[in-house]
Amino acid sequence: MAGQNFSDTVNLAARLIRRRSITPLDEGCQDLIYSYLKPLNFRTEAFYQDGTVNLLALHGKGSPFILFLGHSDVVPPGAEDKWDHPPFAADIISVNGSPVLYGRGAADMKGSDAAMTIALRDFVQQYPNHPGTVGLLITSNEEGDGAGGIKYVAEKLKNMSLIPDYCLVGEPSCATQLGDTIKIGRRGSLTAHITVKGRQGHVAYPERLINPLHQAAALIARLMEPLDEGSTDFPPTTFECTNIKGGTGAENVVPDECWFMCNWRFNNLQSAESIESQVKKVVASLHLNCDLKFVLNGEPFLCPRAELCLKLQQAIEQVCKIKPVLSTAGGTSDGRFIAPLGTQVLEFGPCSATIHQINERVSVTDLDTLRQVYQVLLEKICLD
Ligand SMILES: [Zn+2]
Structure with missing residues (x-):
């Protein structure tokens, strides 16, 4: 749609998409974002760690302190020739009469990065002496392993006594229509690597064996039993076995061990500790000899239905003319590192239908509304 004028939000989103910032690269995205805030005297701090770049830009002082949280990195585009429009071209195409912005990161989440930046710029322009502190924090490693990312910066914020009262994560939260969903919390995620140790031997002499494959099967069956029935805000905790390995390759040998990996997505009735102790209890009751290694990916968090939640609901109803649903569905996000600071954390961003897919795209009108x-x-x- 050449020749048409788009808003600063849409133009900034397009400029960000044209930078190939495949995780954990930033490719100058954060400098570009900062260039919009610099003329308004935002204070900035850059945090570099493990090849990750993080930008913190703040304006004003004291409470209330609201921080927007985003990321400048994107997932790889996959086969670029399968895209209808190149993933880093930021083409704007008319679809059924409405302009749509194509590109990797359009919805997750360079579109929101742009909307947050322009909202901050316009707010400070209009109210240069506003009460409280406003700002944004952008990392270049959300889609990757997160090393040197928001977990690291959250620790720095704590040390600097810069604890936001409120944090709004611009991750794509909506389902089919902008404004339909606010994410008010996330389930926790815990992974376990379990090695069941038996005694190897000839399959024809079962009395001489301890078969770790049978034992692993019994253990998995017990771990599949429900841990809870869910809470007011969360579905029941789930357990899934994801990998299993055992065997020497011979048909007449029982191996000496069986290894499997599994993952719990857990609600606020559980903790990593409660699940780990439950696993140990089951292992003991089955008289198994196991090595257990647990990896905690994140504890669950739930935002109280307090100021941030109420004000965001009002803002959405006022602008989008619909009433958002409060949801805890989906995977984890960087919000999990900010919530433990005691900050009210919510996620609200564009529709998530095309994220991480070929032909990722976002409605241009939605970006302006956002x-x-x-x-x-x-x-x-x-x-x-
Ligand atoms: Zn994202």
């Missing part, structure tokens, strides 16, 4: 929601939220937090 910018408006963010700006109304800033006004409600700082000025009401």
